[in-house]
Amino acid sequence: MHEVIKDMADRLAGVPGVRGVMLGGSRARGEHRPESDWDLGVYYRGPLDLAALGALAGPDVEVAGPGGWGPWVNGGAWLRVDGVAVDWILRDLDRVERVWQDCREGRYEVGVQPGHPLGFWSPCYPGEVALGQVLADPAGELAALRTSVAAYPEPLRKALLAGAWEAEFLAAGAAKGAARADALYVSLCLSRAFGILVQALYAADRRWCLNEKGALAAADLLPSAPPAFGERVRTLLGAPGTTPDSLTATVTEARTLIEETRAGLV
Incomplete structure (x- = not known):
């Protein structure tokens, strides 16, 4: 299968506008299962020949443009090759490089994006390059970028650690919602608060957090995480309650965990 993917990457790199292709996801990190998807980051600059991409994908595959x-x-596009899912994911290389420069200077964004319930955190862009494998790179642009992102930037680390203050702010809002038995609002506040703490824990260990999937389990193993961090988060989010008293009890425990976690972020 790897030979098929490499050939596909080479053909993708020949499409006008495409600058290179990277293998991402669990397969790039060696954490995949036999049924895991093959995620191909298709990096482009300027106009992209969507017709050529469509011809390469085949007549039954819809290619979504930028x-x-x-x-x-x-x-990108969703394909099946020999019964295995292969995902093409478009990445604007100019934008990735701009985001990387922002990260080096301690700036990041969190944007709304379908499929990312806690938002899309812009450091994901350089993180994908750092953790990915270059498959096709005719001009050496991806290899050069990968070398550049090899070291986690300290300004970004400081910014993500500083941003953990929002977790307590959200918990304070959740406390008001708990008093009104507003279970949806409480759950949303706490989910985002814990997501922010996960991002901070990754940053404390100078690790790239690419998305929410599996992030809690990985953060639980990081040295800055408080004892039983993952188990406590799962318990609090799994049954937050429905009454003012039960929701308030959940928020109280959440605030204790938030305080412990922030205290360990150094």
Whole structure:
């Protein structure tokens, strides 16, 4: 299968506008299962020949152009090769490089993106390059970028650690919602608060957090995480309650966990 994917990457790199292709996801990190998807980041600059991409994908595959899947996950296509899912994910290389420069200077964004319930965190862009494998790179642009992102930027680390203050702010809002038995609002506040803490825990260990999938389990193993961090988060989110008393008890425990976690972020 790897030979098929490499050949596909080479053909993708020949499409006008495409600058290179990277293998991402669990297969790039060696954490995949036999049934795991093959995620191919298709990096382009300027106009992209969508007709050529469509011809390469085949007549039964719809290729979504830039912006077709949302503002951050630009577009792409879902294919099946020998019964295995292969995902093409478009990445605007100019934008990736701009985001990387922002990260180096301690700036990041969190944008709304379908499929990312906690938002799309812009450091995902350089993180994908850092953790991915270059499959096709005719001009050496991806290899050069991958070398550049090898070291986690300290300004970004400081910014993500500083941003953990929002977790307590959200918990304070959740406390008001708990008093009104507003279970949806409480759950949303706490989910985002814990998501922010996960991002901060990754940053504390100078690790790239690419998305929400599996992030809690991985963060639970990081050295800055408080004892039983993952188990406590799962318990609180799994049954937050329905009454003012039960929801308030959940928020109280959540605030204790938030305080412990922030205290360990150094």
